[in-house]
Amino acid sequence: MNERIKAIEPYGVTFYENRERPLNVRMAMASREAAKHCSVWIDEKNYIGYTASGCATSGMTYNFGSGVAVNEGKFYENAEKFPEFAAELDEIREYVKDFNTGSLIGAHQDRYQKELASTAACWGGGWAGHSNPDYDRLLHLGTRGIRELIAKYRALNAGKDDFYDGCDIFMDALDILGGRLRKCALDLSEKTDDPIAKAEFLKMAEVYSVIPANPAYNMQSAVLMFWLVFTFDGIDSPGRLDQFFLDFWRMDDPDEAFLQMERLWQVFHDTRTWNLCICGSDENWVDMTNEVSYAVLDLAEKYRYQTPNITLRVHRNTPEKIWQRIAEVLATGIGMPALYNDEVMCPALEKMGIPPVHSHLYCMNGCNQVDIMGKSHMGLEDGEVNFGKCLEFALYDGFDVKSGRQVSVHTGEADKFTTFDELMEALLWQVDHVTDVSVSLSNSSQMTYARYSPSPLRSCLLEGCLEKGRDYKNGGPLYGDGQILSEGMPDCVDSLAAVKKFIFEEKRWTMAELIDALKKNFEGYEEMRAVLMTAPKFGNDDPYVDSIMKELSDHWFAYLKTKRTFRGGKFAGGCSTFSRAANNGRACGALPNGHLSGDPMFADCIGAVPGQDVCGPTAAVKSALVYDQTEVTSGFVFQLRFDKKLFATEKGMESFINLAKAYFAGGGQQMSINVLSAEDLAEAQKHPEQYGDLIVRVGGYSDYFVRLSKDLQDNIIARTNY
Numbered sequence: 142m143n144e145r146i147k148a149i150e151p152y153g154v155t156f157y158e159n160r161e162r163p164l165n166v167r168m169a170m171a172s173r174e175a176a177k178h179c180s181v182w183i184d185e186k187n188y189i190g191y192t193a194s195g196c197a198t199s200g201m202t203y204n205f206g207s208g209v210a211v212n213e214g215k216f217y218e219n220a221e222k223f224p225e226f227a228a229e230l231d232e233i234r235e236y237v238k239d240f241n242t243g244s245l246i247g248a249h250q251d252r253y254q255k256e257l258a259s260t261a262a263c264w265g266g267g268w269a270g271h272s273n274p275d276y277d278r279l280l281h282l283g284t285r286g287i288r289e290l291i292a293k294y295r296a297l298n299a300g301k302d303d304f305y306d307g308c309d310i311f312m313d314a315l316d317i318l319g320g321r322l323r324k325c326a327l328d329l330s331e332k333t334d335d336p337i338a339k340a341e342f343l344k345m346a347e348v349y350s351v352i353p354a355n356p357a358y359n360m361q362s363a364v365l366m367f368w369l370v371f372t373f374d375g376i377d378s379p380g381r382l383d384q385f386f387l388d389f390w391r392m393d394d395p396d397e398a399f400l401q402m403e404r405l406w407q408v409f410h411d412t413r414t415w416n417l418c419i420c421g422s423d424e425n426w427v428d429m430t431n432e433v434s435y436a437v438l439d440l441a442e443k444y445r446y447q448t449p450n451i452t453l454r455v456h457r458n459t460p461e462k463i464w465q466r467i468a469e470v471l472a473t474g475i476g477m478p479a480l481y482n483d484e485v486m487c488p489a490l491e492k493m494g495i496p497p498v499h500s501h502l503y504c505m506n507g508c509n510q511v512d513i514m515g516k517s518h519m520g521l522e523d524g525e526v527n528f529g530k531c532l533e534f535a536l537y538d539g540f541d542v543k544s545g546r547q548v549s550v551h552t553g554e555a556d557k558f559t560t561f562d563e564l565m566e567a568l569l570w571q572v573d574h575v576t577d578v579s580v581s582l583s584n585s586s587q588m589t590y591a592r593y594s595p596s597p598l599r600s601c602l603l604e605g606c607l608e609k610g611r612d613y614k615n616g617g618p619l620y621g622d623g624q625i626l627s628e629g630m631p632d633c634v635d636s637l638a639a640v641k642k643f644i645f646e647e648k649r650w651t652m653a654e655l656i657d658a659l660k661k662n663f664e665g666y667e668e669m670r671a672v673l674m675t676a677p678k679f680g681n682d683d684p685y686v687d688s689i690m691k692e693l694s695d696h697w698f699a700y701l702k703t704k705r706t707f708r709g710g711k712f713a714g715g716c717s718t719f720s721r722a723a724n725n726g727r728a729c730g731a732l733p734n735g736h737l738s739g740d741p742m743f744a745d746c747i748g749a750v751p752g753q754d755v756c757g758p759t760a761a762v763k764s765a766l767v768y769d770q771t772e773v774t775s776g777f778v779f780q781l782r783f784d785k786k787l788f789a790t791e792k793g794m795e796s797f798i799n800l801a802k803a804y805f806a807g808g809g810q811q812m813s814i815n816v817l818s819a820e821d822l823a824e825a826q827k828h829p830e831q832y833g834d835l836i837v838r839v840g841g842y843s844d845y846f847v848r849l850s851k852d853l854q855d856n857i858i859a860r861t862n863y
Contacts (some may be wrong), residue, residue, distance in 0.1 A: 142333055142614060145221075145226075146178075146226045146229060146230070147174060147178065147421075148178050148198075149198050149199075149223060150194070150196075150198065150199050150200060150201065150216075150219060150225065150230065150233065151171070151174040151175045151178040151196055151199060152171040152172070152175050152177075152195070152199050152201045152202055152203065152218075152231045153171075153199060153200055153201035153211075153237050154174070154175065154229075154233060155170050155173075155174040155175075156168070156170075156171045156201060156235060156237060156240075157233045157236050159171075160236065161305075163303040163306075164593070164595060165303060165304060165306075165307035165413050165595040165597055166303055166306050166307045166310065167614065168203065168209075168307065168594075168595060168597065168821075169306070169307040169308070169310035169311045169314075169597045170310055171201075171203070171218045172203065172310075172311055172314045172484065172597070172598070173310055173311070173313045173317065175195065175196055175199070175202075175203075175313040175314070176192075176313075176314035176315070176317040176318050176321075176373070177321075178196050178350055179192060179193040179194070179195060179196045179373075180192075180193040180196070180197065181193070181321045181322055182320060182325065182405075182600055182835065183325055183326060183329060183342070183345065184408060184411075185321070185329070185338070186407070186633045187404040187405075187407045187408055188341045188345060188363060188404060189364065189365065189368050189404055189405065189408050190322040190325065190326070190345065190349070190368065190369060191368070191372050192318045192322070192369055192372045192373040193372070193373070193410075194372065194373055194374065194375040194376070198213075198215070198219065199201055199215065200212045200215035200216040200218075200219065200230075200234065200237075201233075201237050201240075203594075204375045205268070205269065205272075205374055205375045205377060205596065205599065206268045206269050206270060206271070206375065206377075207242060207243065207268050208242030208243075208268075208269055208593070208594030209240050209241060209242045209433065209593070209594055210241060210242070210243070210458060211234075211237050211238050211240065211241040213234055213238055215233075216230050216231070216233070216703045220460055220567050222833070227385020231494070232748065233359075240592060240593065242590065242594045243590065244588050245268060245593050245683075246267060246585070246586050246589045246590075249585045249588070249589050250585055252552070253522075253578075254578055254582050254585075256548055257548050257549065257559045257575070257578050258578070258582065259544070260528070260530060260541045260543065260544060260548055260728065261527055261724065261725055261728030261729075262527050262530040262531065262534070262541075262548070262549070262575050262578075262728075263524060263525060263526050263527060263530075263575045263576070263578055263579040263582075264525055264579065264582065265519075265523060265524030265525075265578070265579040265580065265581065265582025265583035265584075265585075265586065265625075266522075266523065266524065266582050266583040266584070266585060266586020266587065266589075267582075267586055268280045268586075269521070269594065269596075269614060270507075270510070270518075270522065270523070271377050271415065271416075271506035271507040271510060271512070271521055272377070272378075272506065272512055272517070272518050272521070272599065272603065272613070273377075273378055273379075273380035273381075273504055273506050273512045273513075273514045273515060273517075273520060274374075274380075274515060274599055274602035274603060275514070275515025275516070275602045275603060275604060276367055276370075276371075276379070276380070276386040276387040276602070277384070277515065277517075277698040278383045278515065278602060279353075279366065279370060279385075279602060280354050280356065280357045280363050280366055280367065280385060280389065281357075281388075282356060282368075283352060283353055283354050283355040283356045283357075283366075284312040284315050284316055284353050284354050285354050285355060286333045286356065287308075287312060287601050288309060288312055289801020290601075290607050291305050291308050291309050291601070291607060291746060293313075293745075294464075294608055294610065295610075296744040296852045298609070298610035299495055300775055301610035302793055304600070304610050304611070304612065304831070305607075305610065307597040307600075308600055308607065309593070310597070311374060311598050312679060313374070314598075315353045315369065315370060315373070316353065316354055318353075318373060319349050319352055319353045319354065319369065320349070322345075322349045322365075322369065323345075323346050323349035323350055326342045326343070326345040326346035326349060327342070327343075327346045328778060329342045329354070330342035330343045330346065344361070345365065348361060348362045348365050349365070349692070352365060352366040353366050353369060353370070353436055355391055355642055356730060358389075358392065359389055359392045359393050359397075360386070360389045360390050360392065360393045360397065360398040360401040360402070361393075361397075361401045362389070362796055363386055363389035363401075364386075364401045364402070364404070364405050366555075367386075367405075368405070368408065370598075372412070373598075374598060374599070376412050376413075376415075376449075377415060377506065378414070378415040378416040378417070378504075378505070378506030378507060378520075379409075379414065379416075379417045379449070380416070380417070380418055380504040380505075380506065380512070380514045380515075381418050381419070381421070381502070381504045381514045382417050382418070382419065382432055382433065382437070383429075383430075383433035383434040383437060384429065384431075384433075384622070386402075386433050387431050387432070387433055390402075390432055390433050392432075392591075393813075395432070395611045397702035398432075398436075399436055400435075401838075402433070402436050402437075402440065403440060406440045406444065406446075409448065409449045410444070410446045410448050410449070413449075414448060414449040414450050414452075415449065415450055415507050415508075415625055416439065416449065416450045416452060416505045416507055416508070416509075416718050417449045417450065417451050417452070418452045418453070418454065418504035418505050419433070419434040419437050419451070419452075419453050419454070419478070420434050420453050420455065420459065420463060421454030421456065421483055421501065421503075422454070422456040422457075422458065422483050422487075422501055422711075423498040423501050424498045424500075424501045426456060426457060426458055426483075427458070428456070428458045428459060428460060429493060430459070430460060430463055431540055432654075434453075434463070435466070437451065438466045438467075438470050438478070440468045440471055441470050441473075441475065441477060441478070442469065443475075445473050445475050445834075445836070446475070447475060447476075447836045447845055448505075448842050448843070449841040450477065450479075450505075450506075450508065450841075450842050450843065451477040451478040451479070452477075452478055452479045452480070452481055452505045453467060453478035453479070453480055453481070454480075454481045454482075454483050454486075454503075454507075455481070455483065455801075455805065456482070456483035457484060460616040464802075465794070465798075467480065467798075468797055468798055469794070471788065471797075471814050471816050472785070472789070472794070472816055473786035474785060474815075474816050474817060474835075474836055475836045475843055476813065476814065476815050476816075476836060476837060476838030476843040477680055477838075477843055479505075479509070479778075479812070479813045479814075479838075479841075480801060480805075480811065480812045480813075480814075481505065481776075481810065481811050482805040482809060482810050482811070482824035483501065484806075485770050485771055485805070485808055485809065485810040486500075486503055486511065486810055487501055487503070487769045487772070488500075488771045489713075489772065489773055489774050489810070490503060490511070490513070490774055491577065492656070492771060492772070493622055493710070493711060493713065493774055494692070495513065495620060497775065499513050499516060499620075500512045500513070500720040501621070502515075502516065504520075504843065505520070505718075505776060506520045506521075507520070507522070507841075507843040508717045508719055508776065508778075508840070508841030508842045509715070509717040509775065509776020509777075509778055509811065510522060510624060510715075510717065510772055510775055510776060511624070511715075511775055511776060513619070513620050514702065515602065515603060515604055516603065516604045516605065516618060516619045516620060517603070517618050517619060517620035517621065517622070517834070518599075518603065518614065518617075518618045518620075518621055518708060519618075519620055519621055519622040519623060519624065519706075519708070519710060519774075520624070521624065522624065522626060522717065522719075522775075523579075523580075523583040523587075523595075523624050523625055523706070523712070524579035524580065524582060524583045524625045524626070525579065525625065525626040525627070526572065526575050526576050526625060526626070526627055526628065526697075526719070527575075527628045527629050527725045527728065527733060528572065528627060528629045528630045528632070528633035528693075528730070529628075529629035529632045529633050529636075529725065529726070529729040529736070529743065530575070530630065530725070530728060530729055531568060531571040531572045531575050531633065532568055532571075532633045532636055532637070532732065533729055533730055534548075534549040534550075534552070534571040534575075535552055535555065535564060535567040535568040535570075535571045535596050535733070536555045536564075536656060536659065536733075537555070537656075538551050538552060538553060538554050538555065538666040539551050539552060539571070542659075542660070543728060543729075543730060543738075544737070549571055549572065549574060549575065550571065550574045552566075552567035552570045552571055553567050555567065555652055555656060556651075556652045556655075556656045557646075557652070557653075558652050558744065560645060561640065561641045561644075561646075562638075562644045562708055564609060565637070565638060565692070567694055568633075568637070568693075569693075571702055572693075572696070576625065576697070576700060576701065577704075577706075579625055580623075580625065580701075580704045580712060583623060583625070583706070583707075583712075584626075584706065584707040587614070587706065587707035587708055588707050590614045591612065591614045591615035591616075591707065591708075592615075595612040595613075595614060595615070595811055596612065596613045599613040600612050600613045600617055600707065603617065603618045604618065604619055605617050605619040606618060611649050614708075615708075616707075616708055616709040620710060620824055621706055621708030621709040621710040622706060622708075622710030622711055622712070622713060622774060623704075623706040623708070623710060623712040623713070623856045624712070624713060624714070624774060624775035625701055625712055625713075625714060625715070625775075626714070626715045626716055626717055626718075626775060627694075627697070627714060627715070627716045627747075628691065628716075628718060628721065628722065628725045628743070628744075628836070629722075629725055629726070629729070629743050629744055630690070630694065630716070630744065630747070631679045631680065631690070631744040631748065631749055631750050631753075632726070632729075632732060632734060632743055632744050632745070632750055633732075634679050634686060634689050634690045634692070634693060635676065635678050635679055635686065635734035635750060635753065636732045636733040636734040636736070637689050637693075637733075638676045638677050638678070638679075638685060638686040638689055638734075639673040639674075639676035639734055639735075640655065640733045641689070642676050642677070642685075643672060643673060643676065649669075650669060654666075654669075655669075655733065658670070658731070659730065659731040659732070659733070660731075661724050662731045662737055663731055663735075663737065668828035669767075670735050671735075671823075673734065673735055674734065674735035675809060676734070678734075678749060678750070678753040678754070678755075678766055679748075679749055679753070680749025680750075680753055680754030680756075680760070680761050680764045680765075681749070681753075681754055681755060681756040681760050681761070682756060682759075682760035682761075682763040682764050683764075687764050687767045688767075689768045690767050690768070691768070691769075692766075694714075694767075694768050694769070695769060695772075697714060697716050697778075698713070698769065698773065699772070700774035701713055701714050702772075713772065713773065713774040713775065714772065714773050714774075714775065714777075715773055715774065715776055715777055716746060716747045716773075716775075716776070716777050716778055716840040717775065717776045717778050717840065718744075718745050718746065718840030718841065719777070719839070719840050719842070720839055720840060720849075720850075720853060721840070722741075722743045722744065722745040722840055722853075722856060723741035723742075723743065723850065723853055723856060724741070725738050725743055726740055726741045726742055726743030727740070727741045727852075728856070729743075734750070739856070741852040741856070742855065742856060742859060743856075744845070745779040745839075745840050746778040746779055746813070746840065747768060747777055747778060747779050747781060747857055747861075748761055748764070748765055748779050748780060748781070749761060749764070749861070751856055751857075751859035751860045751861070752860065752861055753860040753861075754861045755861065757863065758781060758783075758800055758863045759800070759803075761861075762800065762803065762804045762807070762809070763807075765779050765804070765807050765809060766804070766807045766809060769808075770808055770809060770810040771808070773810060776810075776811055776841060777810045777811050778811055778813055778814065778840065778841050779804075779809060779810075779811055779812050780812075780813045780815065780838060780840075780860070781812065781813075781814055781815070781863065782814075782815040782816075782817060782857075782860045782861065782862050782863065783797065783814065783815070783817075783862070783863050784816075784817070784818060784819070784862050784863065785816050785817060787816075787817050787863070788816045797814070799800055813838050813841070814838070815837055815838045815857070815860070817835075817837065819858075819862045822835075822846065822854075822857065822858050823858065825846050825847060826846075826851075826854050826858065829847035832846060832847055833847055834843065835847065837849070837857050839853060839857070
C-alpha cells in the first residue's frame with residue numbers, strides 16, 4: 142500500500158501488510174511505522190520534546206496498559222474522509238478488529254466469572270498494568286548498546302529470532318523519533334527571532350543528534366532521552382528517578398541540572414505522570430538519598446502540584462534532614478510524599494523469594510503498586526476482593542441482595558448459626574471463593590496479554606526478557622508476582638464485632654432477627670441499628686475488634702500465597718482503593734455495623750471506616766499494626782488526616798515525625814498523610830469555585846478536591862481530623 146494510506150493508518154496498515162509474520166514482529170514493525178507519522182513536538186516553554194504513543198488519525202493503536210486497541214469507528218471515519226482508500230481501510234478493519242485486546246480479554250472470561258464480578262464482590266485483570274522499565278539501562282547504553290545486548294542474547298538463545306527481531310525493530314522506532322525531534326528543533330530555531338529561544342532549540346538539536354542512539358552525557362540529554370521513550374511508551378511511572386538520573390546530574394553544573402529537572406517537573410504535571418519514587422536503602426542499609434532526591438522535594442514544595450504521585454522510602458538510616466523535609470512538604474497540603482518503610486517492604490518481598498540485592502530496588506507505580514525497578518512485571522492491580530460483599534454472601538448463603546440472584550457458593554443459612562465461629566467459617570469460605578474468582582480473572586487476562594499483546598519495547602528494558610528471549614508479558618522479567626487488593630475489610634470487621642457482641646454474647650437479638658433487619662435495611666429496626674453501631678470499632682486500639690481483624694487478614698494473606706500467577710510468580714495482598722471505595726460501599730446491602738444498603742461510605746484504606754477512629758492517632762496506629770504487614774507486597778495504604786495547624790509549628794511537625802517512626806518501627810509498611818482544615822473542606826464542598834487549588838489525598842493518589850465526586854468528597858470530610 143502507498144505511503145499516503147500509511148500516514149493515515151500507520152499501525153493498522155503495517156500490521157495487516159505483515160500478517161504472515163510473527164505477532165511481536167508485526168507489532169514492532171507497526172510501532173516503527175507509527176514513529177514515522179505520530180505527532181512529535183517541542184514544548185516551547187520548557188524545551189522538552191514530546192512524542193505521541195499513537196496517531197490521532199489511526200483506528201489501531203497500542204498502549205502499554207491496554208494493549209492493542211481497535212476503534213472501528215475511526216476506520217469508518219477515515220474511509221469516508223478518504224474514499225480513494227475506502228476499500229483498503231475496510232479490508233484492514235475487518236482483519237484487525239479481532240486483535241482488540243479488551244475484546245479478547247472479555248471473550249476468555251466465563252459467564253460465572255462475569256456474573257460474580259458484576260456484583261462488585263471482586264474484579265480481576267482487565268489491563269496489563271503499570272511497570273517500571275530500566276531507564277538506567279536506556280540512558281547509559283542508548284539504542285546502540287541495547288542492540289548489542291539483543292545480539293549477545295540472540296546468540297545464546299537459538300530458535301528465538303522472532304522475539305529478538307521484534308526488539309531490534311523497535312529500536313529503529315526510537316531512532317526515528319530522535320531524528321524527527323532533531324528536525325523539529327532545527328525548524329523552530331529557524332523560525333524564531335528570539336536569540337535565547339534560538340540557542341535553546343539549537344542546543345536541543347545537538348542533543349538529538351546524539352540520543353537516543355548513544356548514551357546520555359549530561360542532565361539535559363538524560364531528560365530528553367527519558368521523555369522521548371516515556372511519552373512514546375504511553376506515560377507511566379518513572380520509578381526511582383533520583384537513582385537513574387544521578388550520574389547525569391553530577392555531570393552538570395548544579396544550577397543547570399536543577400533547571401532541567403524543573404522543566405521535567407512541569408511536563409510531569411502536564412501529562413499526569415504517575416508514581417515517582419525517591420530515597421531508600423541498598424541491601425546493606427546504606428542510605429541512597431542524593432541531590433536529586435532533595436530537588437524533587439524542593440520542586441514539590443515550590444509548585445504544590447497534585448502530580449506526579451511522589452513516594453519516599455524510609456529506613457533505619459534515613460537522615461533527619463529528610464524527615465524534616467518530609468514534614469515541610471506535607472505541610473503544604475499536597476498529600477505527598479507518601480511514605481514507605483524499607484524495614485517491612487524489603488522483608489515482605491524477600492518472603493516471596495526476591496533476594497535483598499533486588500528487594501531493596503523496589504519502587505512504586507500507579508498509586509501504590511510495588512515493583513522491582515527494571516526487573517519485574519508485578520506492580521499492577523491484578524484484582525480486588527470486597528470484604529463487605531463477602532460478609533453479605535456469608536449472611537445470605539451466597540445470595541446477592543442487590544441483584545436478587547444466587548451468585549456465590551452455599552455456606553449455610555446464617556439465621557440458623559448458633560455460634561460466632563460458624564459465621565466466621567462461612568465468611569472465610571466466601572472470601573476464599575471470591576478470591577479464587579479474582580485470581581482466575583487475573584490469570585485469564587495475563588494469558589491474553591501474553592498471547593496477543595507482546596511489548597518489544599519493555600522487553601528491552603526489563604531484566605530477564607532479553608536474557609531468556611521471552612516477552613515482558615509472558616514471564617520474561619525476573620519477577621512476575623501478583624497483587625490482589627482488599628476493599629472494605631474494616632467495614633467487614635466492624636460488622637463482625639457487632640454480631641459477636643450483641644447477637645452471640647449478649648443475645649439481644651437472634652440471627653434470624655438480624656437477617657430480617659438487614660433484608661429490610663433496618664426499617665422497623667432502628668433501635669437495633671443504633672445499638673449495633675455502638676459495638677467496638679477497628680482503629681481504636683481495642684483488642685476485641687482488632688483480634689477479629691488479625692484472624693481475617695492472616696487467613697487471607699496466607700490463602701493468597703497459595704495461588705500462582707500466569708506470569709510465573711505468586712499472589713499476595715495489598716490495599717489501594719484508588720477512587721473505588723464509594724462504588725464498593727454502594728454495591729453492598731445493609732451490614733451489621735449499621736451500613737445502609739447502597740451507602741457509599743466505606744473504608745478508604747487499612748485504617749478505620751472514616752470517622753470511626755475516635756481515640757486519637759496513636760490508637761489508630763496501634764490498630765493498624767495488628768496486620769502482619771510483612772505478608773503484604775502491594776501498597777498497604779494507611780491514611781491519616783491532620784489539621785494544618787499542627788504542621789504550622791515545629792513541635793507539631795516533630796510529633797508527626799515521631800508518630801510515623803513509631804508506626805514504622807512497629808511493623809507498618811506505608812503511611813499517607815493529609816494536612817487539611819476541616820473548615821476548608823466543608824467550605825470547598827459548598828463553594829467549589831473558591832477552592833480550585835485545594836489538594837487532598839484520595840485512596841493512593843492526590844487530586845484537587847473540587848474535581849472529586851461528592852461520594853469521595855464526603856468520604857474525605859468524614860475522616861477523623863487529628
